[in-house]
Each structure stands twice: as structure tokens, then as C-alpha cells.
Amino acid sequence: MPEEDVADTSGETKDMPGEPEAAEAKELWPSRSGFILAAMGSAIGLGNVWRFPYLVGRYGGGTFLVPFIIALITTGIPLLNLEMGLGRIMRSSPPFAFGKIDKRLRVLGWSMLLVGFVVIIYYTVIVGWSLAYIPKALTLSWQNNPDGALSYFMNDFVKVSSGPGVIGGISPGVFFAMAATWITMYLILFRGLGQLNKVVKVAVPLPAFLLVIMAIRSLTLPGAMDGLNYYLTPNWSELWSAEIWLAAYAQVFFTLSLAGGVMIAYASRLPKGADVNSNARIVAFGDVGFAFFAGIVVFSTLGFMSHTTGQPLPELAASGAGLAFGVYPTAIAQMPTGAVLMGLLFFTTLFIIGLDSAFALLEAMNLGFKDAKVNFKHILPAITIFGFLMSIFFATGGGYHWIEIVDAFFNEVLFVSIGILQCLVIAYVYGSKKFMDQCNEGSEVKLGKWWEYSIKYFTPGFLIIALTVHLGGMVWGLATGGYAYGNELFTAKYMLMGAFIPAGIILCIAYYFYRRWDPRD
Amino acid sequence: MGPTGLTASAWATLIITSIIFYGGFIYYVFKALNIDPKTLPKKALEMAHPEYVKKMWRKDHKTKMFMAGGVAFLLLVAAMLAGFGAYRELEGAVVEDVVEEELDEYVLVRELVMEQTGTANPASVGSGATSTPVPFTIREGCKRIIVNLSSTNARLLTDYDLYIYGPDGNQIGSSATFGSDQSAEIEARGNNTLANGTYEAEIIFFAGTMGTSWHIEVTAWYMQPLEGVGEEDVL
Numbered sequence: 136m137p138e139e140d141v142a143d144t145s146g147e148t149k150d151m152p153g154e155p156e157a158a159e160a161k162e163l164w165p166s167r168s169g170f171i172l173a174a175m176g177s178a179i180g181l182g183n184v185w186r187f188p189y190l191v192g193r194y195g196g197g198t199f200l201v202p203f204i205i206a207l208i209t210t211g212i213p214l215l216n217l218e219m220g221l222g223r224i225m226r227s228s229p230p231f232a233f234g235k236i237d238k239r240l241r242v243l244g245w246s247m248l249l250v251g252f253v254v255i256i257y258y259t260v261i262v263g264w265s266l267a268y269i270p271k272a273l274t275l276s277w278q279n280n281p282d283g284a285l286s287y288f289m290n291d292f293v294k295v296s297s298g299p300g301v302i303g304g305i306s307p308g309v310f311f312a313m314a315a316t317w318i319t320m321y322l323i324l325f326r327g328l329g330q331l332n333k334v335v336k337v338a339v340p341l342p343a344f345l346l347v348i349m350a351i352r353s354l355t356l357p358g359a360m361d362g363l364n365y366y367l368t369p370n371w372s373e374l375w376s377a378e379i380w381l382a383a384y385a386q387v388f389f390t391l392s393l394a395g396g397v398m399i400a401y402a403s404r405l406p407k408g409a410d411v412n413s414n415a416r417i418v419a420f421g422d423v424g425f426a427f428f429a430g431i432v433v434f435s436t437l438g439f440m441s442h443t444t445g446q447p448l449p450e451l452a453a454s455g456a457g458l459a460f461g462v463y464p465t466a467i468a469q470m471p472t473g474a475v476l477m478g479l480l481f482f483t484t485l486f487i488i489g490l491d492s493a494f495a496l497l498e499a500m501n502l503g504f505k506d507a508k509v510n511f512k513h514i515l516p517a518i519t520i521f522g523f524l525m526s527i528f529f530a531t532g533g534g535y536h537w538i539e540i541v542d543a544f545f546n547e548v549l550f551v552s553i554g555i556l557q558c559l560v561i562a563y564v565y566g567s568k569k570f571m572d573q574c575n576e577g578s579e580v581k582l583g584k585w586w587e588y589s590i591k592y593f594t595p596g597f598l599i600i601a602l603t604v605h606l607g608g609m610v611w612g613l614a615t616g617g618y619a620y621g622n623e624l625f626t627a628k629y630m631l632m633g634a635f636i637p638a639g640i641i642l643c644i645a646y647y648f649y650r651r652w653d654p655r656d
Numbered sequence: 657m658g659p660t661g662l663t664a665s666a667w668a669t670l671i672i673t674s675i676i677f678y679g680g681f682i683y684y685v686f687k688a689l690n691i692d693p694k695t696l697p698k699k700a701l702e703m704a705h706p707e708y709v710k711k712m713w714r715k716d717h718k719t720k721m722f723m724a725g726g727v728a729f730l731l732l733v734a735a736m737l738a739g740f741g742a743y744r745e746l747e748g749a750v751v752e753d754v755v756e757e758e759l760d761e762y763v764l765v766r767e768l769v770m771e772q773t774g775t776a777n778p779a780s781v782g783s784g785a786t787s788t789p790v791p792f793t794i795r796e797g798c799k800r801i802i803v804n805l806s807s808t809n810a811r812l813l814t815d816y817d818l819y820i821y822g823p824d825g826n827q828i829g830s831s832a833t834f835g836s837d838q839s840a841e842i843e844a845r846g847n848n849t850l851a852n853g854t855y856e857a858e859i860i861f862f863a864g865t866m867g868t869s870w871h872i873e874v875t876a877w878y879m880q881p882l883e884g885v886g887e888e889d890v891l
Contacts, residue, residue: 167688171688193832193833194833195833196666196669197665197666197668197669197673200669200673204673204676360661360662361661363662363666364661364662364663364666366666367662367665367666367667367669367670368663368665368666368669369665369669373833376835378835410688413684413687413688414688416680416684417681417684417685417688420677420678420680420681420684421681423677424677424678424681427673427674427677445826446827447827447829447830449830449831449832449833450819450827450830450832579687579688580684580687
């Protein structure tokens with residue numbers, strides 16, 4: 136490890152020129168590898184296992200990889216570089232990183248963190264499902280339901296209600312698993328970056344190691360190659376549809392955990408002159424490499440299931456909870472040997488990668504409050520308890536529907552909007568050339584003109600198109616009776632309650648935080 | 657198919673994607689460790705056999721050529737596999753044509769079995785994706801069925817899926833790609849024919865704006881003796 140990249144944890148950080156506040160002591164990352172692994176842990180989430188393989192299969196196998204790789208290079212890496220660069224240059228979490236450009240932009244920074252915090256509130260419930268399924272894998276409990284694993288998950292475990300209007304009861308299994316997830320996140324974070332640095336060195340490589348073991352088992356199953364052929368064989372006619380490109384760019388945006396404030400917050404604790412350009416590329420390629428490998432494991436298992444049951448592969452290749460808690464457990468239960476081990480490995484992997492992403496969002500919020508110099512010692516316990524209490528709503532039977540409503544809006548509208556704004560701020564308010572020069576200081580890999588073009592034109596342009604399509608589709612759908620997506624029908628009332636009102640509240644709170652906490656006070 | 661059961665084009669996808677994703681990852685990790693990946697083979701050899709290296713790696717351009725040659729070789733293998741896959745697919749298509757021509761005593765006559773239009777509207781909130789069953793009847797002697805689903809007013813994100821069930825209720829075909837246009841084809845192998853009876857096409861409205869209309873069309877090809885068949889109907 137290069138000497139200059141290892142931070143002095145007891146050192147002081149120097150603020151930007153023109154910043155009125157005095158130099159302050161901030162805890163820095165003890166090692167560069169700790170930062171990279173933490174950022175990779177944040178990027179590698181549940182979507183890497185249950186969404187990326189699904190998209191590859193759905194959009195003509197290997198064909199999807201063409202727009203995905205182009206999207207990764209033209210938008211994903213430049214935007215990730217922007218976020219890491221912003222954190223390192225400004226040496227502050229999102230509100231104050233943007234605040235150093237223009238103090239009013241602190242509203243944007245707080246909005247990022249608050250949107251990310253809402254995501255943790257329901258994401259911990261999903262991570263809790265994975266945790267609860269680890270002991271269930273010992274007895275393959277989902278076999279107890281005669282209607283199949285998905286019915287077990289929906290009716291026996293989560294106890295999903297008939298619709299978002301029916302809240303229903305709280306499933307004890309979901310509740311305790313969700314509570315355990317919050318406690319685990321707190322225990323990981325409460326001692327600061329030093330402890331986080333140690334945790335990520337185990338928690339991030341471990342899922343990759345578990346995937347390798349799963350791959351060895353999956354690839355030796357009968358029918359595995361049929362699954363891989365479906366996953367990897369290109370269908371070039373799909374390449375010319377607008378949808379595949381839209382889906383590829385959206386997936387790159389989501390898979391790298393962009394616009395949630397995590398990368399800015401993590402990079403704010405890098406030493407001055409740290410190489411953010413190489414770091415961004417390592418994180419990006421590590422993330423997509425994990426997703427691609429997860430697809431090999433998932434599709435070889437689905438190929439086995441198709442071989443055993445005769446069900447066609449396109450029907451099995453479901454996305455989201457349907458894959459993780461319905462199709463995949465069914466496939467595991469049918470394995471001639473090693474079913475329990477595969478179940479344990481699969482749900483442990485899901486739990487760890489979900490946990491890594493969740494505590495990253497919580498730590499970003501925590502660092503935001505620390506930078507705000509909030510006059511309250513117990514910030515982390517306070518936001519943990521508040522988040523836990525809010526999560527209880529999503530642990531109910533009706534909460535399942537609300538997760539889908541809130542997730543669709545927050546991912547496809549709010550994160551994308553924030554992504555557009557941060558590109559525009561850096562490109563046209565701060566100055567892309569100045570930003571690029573500062574990123575290049577101390578970096579092995581230099582940003583060039585292509586990065587500037589991407590941030591100024593290409594990335595915001597594409598994100599505006601994506602936002603218009605999604606928001607336009609939603610608004611048009613709501614105006615004409617409802618917007619259907621998968622198993623949910625989003626009516627105007629529920630979209631208002633689950634999406635537009637929370638977004639408005641977030642904006643109000645962000646404005647309050649902006650007025651309330653000024654580091655110069 | 658290769659010895660492992662993977663098609664050549666799947667191998668090509670696997671190799672090319674692995675080079676980009678994992679190659680990119682390793683390249684930048686080396687950069688972060690201050691190791692120039694271009695001179696890595698030289699460094700590794702220097703550590704192992706200094707004398708040998710002095711002899712073999714005097715000029716930098718040899719290292720570059722070695723790296724470039726390695727990448728070119730991998731790309732060549734990938735391209736050959738892709739080409740082989742394309743050739744096999746083409747070969748498969750030719751074989752199918754020959755089978756049809758072998759039906760010397762019969763001809764295939766196309767017949768529109770059913771045509772229907774409908775609108776996608778879930779019954780209630782939380783009722784799940786709309787599922788519309790559309791039954792159709794197939795007579796004896798059917799060789800092939802093609803079910804086409806389309807939408808006249810679909811927007812960009814509209815997504816329909818199509819599943820076909822035989823008279824015994826088992827699923828025999830599907831088309832579940834992204835988009836509103838789906839097409840499923842069911843064909844009997846060799847000189848066999850498909851079972852007669854009531855089939856069912858299930859239309860799943862997976863995503864999109866409410867009130868989107870769909871149009872389904874089922875076409876069947878029946879085997880008929882050569883005599884007495886109108887020329888315009890013969891395949």
C-alpha cells in the first residue's frame with residue numbers, strides 16, 4: 136500500500152480555502168483498503184443478486200451486457216468519480232460538501248441523506264427477511280407450505296395483507312429479524328471508522344467467497360448449463376429497443392449506490408490527496424463483477440430447477456423477493472445433496488450484502504450530523520432508535536405493499552433527480568475543469584475530457600430522459616386510473632401517501648436542517 | 657455446444673465480460689498498489705529468475721507486445737467462439753427448413769384460429785398482475801401454432817408476458833421478454849402433430865399504464881393432403 140494513501144488517524148484535516156471555520160479534527164479511514172471495501176460493500180447490495188441477473192436474462196441474455204458496459208463507462212464511473220471526488224475535495228459529508236460550493240446547496244446534501252435514510256427504514260426489513268431465513272434454511276421450512284416457497288414467504292412468514300390499505304398485524308419473525316438488523320448496524324458503527332474498517336475487511340470479501348462455494352455446487356447440478364446458456368447467449372434483436380438501454384443505464388445508476396450520499400460521506404474521511412480516480416474504478420468494476428458472478432450462480436440453479444420441474448426458464452427468472460424467497464428456495468429444496476448448506480450460504484450472503492449497504496447509508500447520515508456539529512452526544516443511538524421505530528410500519532402485512540410503492544418512487548424519481556442536480560452543480564456551478572484538476576491531484580489515473588463531457592452533457596441528459604419517462608409514466612398512469620408494476624397497482628391515493636408526501640416532508644426537513652445547523656455558527 | 661454444454665456464443669459472452677469486469681478490477685487494484693500492470697510480467701519474472709529476465713526482457717516493447725498479444729488472443733478466441741455459435745445457429749435453421757420440405761405427401765395450410773382484443777385493468781389494489789386467459793381450439797392435424805400478442809396504445813414501459821397451455825393444462829410455450837409485443841411458437845417434432853383440444857393463452861399485464869389495450873392472434877398450420885389445397889394458403 137503506498138505510504139501516502141495511508142491516513143494518519145490522529146491527524147487534522149485542512150479545510151478548503153475560503154472556508155471560515157477553523158481546522159477541525161476528523162477521524163479518517165485507517166487504510167485505503169478499508170475505504171475501498173466499505174464503498175464496495177455499499178455498492179454491492181441485494182440488487183446485485185436479485186436484479187442484475189434478472190435483467191440480463193430478461194433482455195436477451197448477453198445482449199444486455201453491451202448497453203450495461205457502455206452505461207458503466209459513460210455514466211456509472213464518471214458519476215461515482217464525481218461523488219468520491221466531491222467528498223475528498225471538500226472533506227465534508229454531503230450537506231457541507233455542497234454547502235462549500237453554495238451554502239443554499241446544503242438543502243440538496245441533506246435531501247440526499249434523508250432520502251437514503253428513508254431507504255434504510257424499509258431496506259432493514261428486507262435485510263431482516265434474509266436474516267430470518269438463515270435458521271429456516273436448516274430445516275428448509277418453506278417446504279411446509281403445500282402451495283410452495285413463495286406462498287410460505289407471503290402468507291406464513293411476512294403475512295402480506297390484501298393491499299396497502301390493510302395494514303394487518305406484525306409478523307414476529309419479521310419484527311425480531313428487523314430489530315436484530317438495526318442492533319447489528321449500531322454495533323458495527325458505534326466505535327467509528329476504526330471499527331468499520333475492521334468489519335468491512337471481513338464482511339465484504341466473505342459474500343464473494345460464499346458465492347464461489349455456491350457456484351461450485353450450482354455448476355455441477357444437472358441442467359445448470361441450460362440456465363447459463365439462457366443467461367449468457369445474446370439475442371441481438373433486443374439491442375435495438377429503447378427499453379434495454381433505459382434499463383441498463385438505470386441499473387448502473389442503482390447498482391453503484393449513487394445519489395444516496397454514501398460515497399461522498401465515505402470519501403470525506405479520506406486523507407488529502409488520496410487517489411479517488413482509481414478508487415472509483417476499483418469499486419465500480421468490483422461491484423459489477425460481483426453481480427455478474429452472482430448471475431452465474433443464480434442461473435445455473437434456475438437451470439437445474441427448470442430441468443427438474445419442466446418449468447421454462449423465462450418463467451423462473453423472477454426479480455426481487457420472488458426470486459430470493461420463492462424461486463431460489465424451491466430450487467434449493469430440490470437439490471439431491473447439499474440443500475441445507477446451499478440455503479445457509481445463500482441467505483447468509485443476502486444478509487451480509489444487504490447489511491453492508493444498510494449500515495453505509497446509516498453511517499452517511501451519522502457523518503452528516505457529526506459535520507453539522509449537532510450539540511447532542513448520542514446521535515447514532517438516536518437515529519438508530521428512530522429508524523427502528525419507523526421500520527416497524529414496514530414490518531407489517533401491509534408494509535410489504537408500501538415497500539414496493541416507496542421503493543419504486545424513491546429509486547426511480549428521487550435518486551435520479553438528485554443525480555441530475557449534483558451533475559449540474561459540479562459542471563456549471565463549481566466548474567467541471569476545476570473539479571477535474573482537483574480530482575487528478577494525487578490520482579494515478581487522470582480524468583480527461585471524456586469525464587467532463589459525461590458530467591456536463593451525457594449523464595444529466597440521460598438521467599433527465601430516464602426521469603421524464605418514469606415520472607411521465609407514473610403521472611399518466613395515475614391520471615388514467617392507476618399505474619401497474621409487477622404485483623402492485625399504484626393508485627393516486629397510495630402514491631400520494633407513499634411517495635409525494637414523504638418527498639415533500641423530506642424537502643421541508645432538509646430545509647429546516649439547513650437553517651438550523653450552520654458549521655460557521 | 658461445447659464439451660461443457662455451453663453454447664459458443666455463451667462462452668464468448670462469458671470471456672469478453674470477464675475480461676472487461678475482472679480485468680478492469682485487477683488493473684486498477686494494481687494501479688492502486690503502485691504496480692504498473694504493463695510491466696507486471698516483467699516484475700514477476702525479475703523476482704523469480706533475474707538472469708533469465710535480463711536476457712529475455714531487455715526492451716520494454718517486448719512486454720507491451722506480450723500484453724497486447726495476450727489480449728488479442730483472448731479476443732480472437734471469443735470472436736471464434738461467437739462465429740462458431742452463429743454458424744451453428746444458422747446450421748440449425750437450415751436443418752429445420754429441410755424437415756418441412758420432407759413432408760412430401762402433405763402441405764401445411766395456414767388458418768387464423770382466433771383473434772381477440774382486450775384492455776388491461778386489474779380488478780383491485782393488491783390483486784396482483786392482471787392475468788387474462790384466452791382459450792382457443794385446435795383441430796386434429798395441427799403441426800404448428802403461433803401466438804402473437806401486441807398492443808395498439810402501449811407506451812415505453814408497458815410490459816406484457818404471454819404463456820401458452822396445452823389441452824392437458826401443462827405449459828407448452830411462453831414469451832416473457834420486456835415490452836408489449838410477444839410471440840410464442842409451438843411446433844410438433846418430425847411428422848407428429850399437436851394434440852387437438854382447447855388450448856389457453858394467458859396474457860399477463862406485468863407493467864404499464866391502466867387501460868392499455870392488447871390484441872392477440874392465434875395462427876395454426878394444419879397438415880393437409882396435397883390435392884385440393886388453394887395455392888394462396890399453402891406455406
